[in-house]
Amino acid sequence: MNNDNALHTVEAQIRQQVAAYCAADNVPGFVAGVHHAGERVVVAHGVANTATGAPMREDTGFLYGSVTKVMTTTLVLRQVERGALDLDAPVVRYLPEFALSVPGAAERILVxxxxxxxxxxxxxxYFPDARGHGALKSYVEGLAAGHGVLFEPGEQLSYSNGGMIIAGRLLEAVTGLAFPDLLARDVYAPVGMTGSGTSADQAILRSTAVGHFLDPGTMAARPTGMFTLPDTWGPAGGTPIGTVADLLAFGRTHLDGGVSPTGTRVLSAESTALMRQVAFDMASPNVPPIGLGWVLYPFGDTTVLAMSGASPGGVSLLCVVPEHDLVFAAFGNTPGAILLQDQLLCWLLRERLGIEIPALVTGSESEVDLSPYVGTYRSDQLRIDVSVVDGQLEERMTYEPADASQERIFTEFAGGKTSAPPQRYVPVRPGLFAPAGYPLETFDGYLRLLLVSYHDLRDGRARFRNGGGRLTRRVSG
Incomplete structure (x- = not known):
C-alpha cells in the first residue's frame, strides 16, 4: 500500500465493497478514506441526501458525532500542557457551579x-435544548436538578456524553472562549482541517450529507428531520461537521505524536502517548479498555485507537493504528453503515496490514445460571427489563422521557422510536451474552459492542448491565 499499485488496489477494493453493501442494505451514501505510509485514498459513493439527489463527494461534509470526543480530549490536554488544568484536580476547582442531585458527588469527580x-x-x-454560546453553561446548570450518579468516580467505566460536555464547559471557563471557537482555533486550524465547521449555519454553505432512516414498511431510506443535536451537545459530538480528509489529518496528528500534517505541533508527544495509555479496563470482551478520549480496541496483539460517532441517521468512524502507520475514517448516512465500516476496518487489518484477528469469543455455554441477571436496570431516561424466556435472556429496552422536550429531541435523533423490539441473548459464559442469531465471528471487530455483559455480582445479583459501553444499574428484581 506504500506504492501506487498497492494504493490503487486498496481504492478498488474499498469501492467494490462499498457499492455492494450500500446496494444490499439501502445505504444512500458512503465516504471512506485511508492514510497509510504517506499515501492516501478517498472513496465516495451514492448520494448525500435522497431528498435532493446531491451526490456524496470526496469532500462532502458530515456530522462528526462522537468522534468529536477525541478532539475535546485533545483540547483538554492542550490546557493541561499550558498549566491551566490539572487532570487530578476536582472539576469544581474550575467550575464551582458544577453540582449533581446527589450531595457531594460532583466534588469527587476529577478532570x-x-x-x-x-x-x-x-x-x-440528557438533551437540554439550549442554543448559542451559553449552551454549555445551561447544560451544567441543569444537572443539579435531577441527575445523579451511576457509580463512584473511578469505580466503573461507562461511556459518558455528560462527562465530555462538562469537559467542554471546563475549557470555556479556563480559556474564556466558547467551545466552538476554541475547537476551530486549537484543533481545526493547526491540524489543517479546512473543510470543518462547528454549526449547521457553516455547513449549509458547502456540500454536506444528511442522515437517513429506513422506512419500516418499504425499507426505503428517508432523510432525517434533524441535522444536528442541540448546541449543548457540541463537545460530545452534536454539532461539529467536516470531511473524511479532515478526519484523516486529525488522525495523522495523533499518529505522528501530536504533529499535524501542516507541521504544527498540536500536542506534545507525552500527551498523545497519555491518550493511548489504558485509563480503565473492565476486562470484558465487549468493553475495550479506555484511554483518554480514545477507545483502545485490541485486535490480537495490535491496538486500534478508535471512536465512532452516531448522528441523526448517520454514523462516522475514525481509527488510528500506530503500529502500522494507518488511519481509517468513514461516514455512512444510515445507522446500519456501521456494519460496512466494521467490514472495511477488518479487511484493512487482515488483507492490507497482515494482522491476524483472533476470535474474540468462542462457543457458548448452555448451563449458565441466568437468574443473577434478571431484573430491571436503569440509567438516565432508559429502562431495560431483563427476563428469562425459553432458556435465553430477553431484554426489553424503553426510553422514558423526562419531559416533552427530551422526548422530541430523542425521538428525532432515534428516527421516531422510543422503544426497541425484545432482544434475545445466548450465554457465551457467565456474565457475557451474545444477541441470538448472530455467528460469533460477527463480534471479532468493532461490533463486539453488540455483546452484553453483567458486572459486580452482590448477593447473587448483578449490579450493572453493560451494553454498547454504557452501564445501567439494577433497581429491582
Missing part, C-alpha cells in the same frame, strides 16, 4: 474522570 468515561454521571441521554 481525568471526565475524559476517561469513569465519572459515573447519570446524564447520558
Amino acid at each position: 481525568r474522570h471526565l475524559i476517561a468515561h469513569t465519572n459515573g454521571i447519570d446524564a447520558d441521554l
Whole structure:
C-alpha cells in the first residue's frame, strides 16, 4: 500500500465493497478514506441526501458525532500542557457551579474522570435544548436538578456524553472562549482541517450529507428531520461537521505524536502517548479498555485507537493504528453503515496490514445460571427489563422521557422510536451474552459492542448491565 499499485488496489477494493453493501442494505451514501505510509485514498459513493439527489463527494461534509470526543480530549490536554488544568484536580476547582442531585458527588469527580468515561454521571441521554454560546453553561446548570450518579468516580467505566460536555464547559471557563471557537482555533486550524465547521449555519454553505432512516414498511431510506443535536451537545459530538480528509489529518496528528500534517505541533508527544495509555479496563470482551478520549480496541496483539460517532441517521468512524502507520475514517448516512465500516476496518487489518484477528469469543455455554441477571436496570431516561424466556435472556429496552422536550429531541435523533423490539441473548459464559442469531465471528471487530455483559455480582445479583459501553444499574428484581 506504500506504492501506487498497492494504493490503487486498496481504492478498488474499498469501492467494490462499498457499492455492494450500500446496494444490499439501502445505504444512500458512503465516504471512506485511508492514510497509510504517506499515501492516501478517498472513496465516495451514492448520494448525500435522497431528498435532493446531491451526490456524496470526496469532500462532502458530515456530522462528526462522537468522534468529536477525541478532539475535546485533545483540547483538554492542550490546557493541561499550558498549566491551566490539572487532570487530578476536582472539576469544581474550575467550575464551582458544577453540582449533581446527589450531595457531594460532583466534588469527587476529577478532570481525568471526565475524559476517561469513569465519572459515573447519570446524564447520558440528557438533551437540554439550549442554543448559542451559553449552551454549555445551561447544560451544567441543569444537572443539579435531577441527575445523579451511576457509580463512584473511578469505580466503573461507562461511556459518558455528560462527562465530555462538562469537559467542554471546563475549557470555556479556563480559556474564556466558547467551545466552538476554541475547537476551530486549537484543533481545526493547526491540524489543517479546512473543510470543518462547528454549526449547521457553516455547513449549509458547502456540500454536506444528511442522515437517513429506513422506512419500516418499504425499507426505503428517508432523510432525517434533524441535522444536528442541540448546541449543548457540541463537545460530545452534536454539532461539529467536516470531511473524511479532515478526519484523516486529525488522525495523522495523533499518529505522528501530536504533529499535524501542516507541521504544527498540536500536542506534545507525552500527551498523545497519555491518550493511548489504558485509563480503565473492565476486562470484558465487549468493553475495550479506555484511554483518554480514545477507545483502545485490541485486535490480537495490535491496538486500534478508535471512536465512532452516531448522528441523526448517520454514523462516522475514525481509527488510528500506530503500529502500522494507518488511519481509517468513514461516514455512512444510515445507522446500519456501521456494519460496512466494521467490514472495511477488518479487511484493512487482515488483507492490507497482515494482522491476524483472533476470535474474540468462542462457543457458548448452555448451563449458565441466568437468574443473577434478571431484573430491571436503569440509567438516565432508559429502562431495560431483563427476563428469562425459553432458556435465553430477553431484554426489553424503553426510553422514558423526562419531559416533552427530551422526548422530541430523542425521538428525532432515534428516527421516531422510543422503544426497541425484545432482544434475545445466548450465554457465551457467565456474565457475557451474545444477541441470538448472530455467528460469533460477527463480534471479532468493532461490533463486539453488540455483546452484553453483567458486572459486580452482590448477593447473587448483578449490579450493572453493560451494553454498547454504557452501564445501567439494577433497581429491582
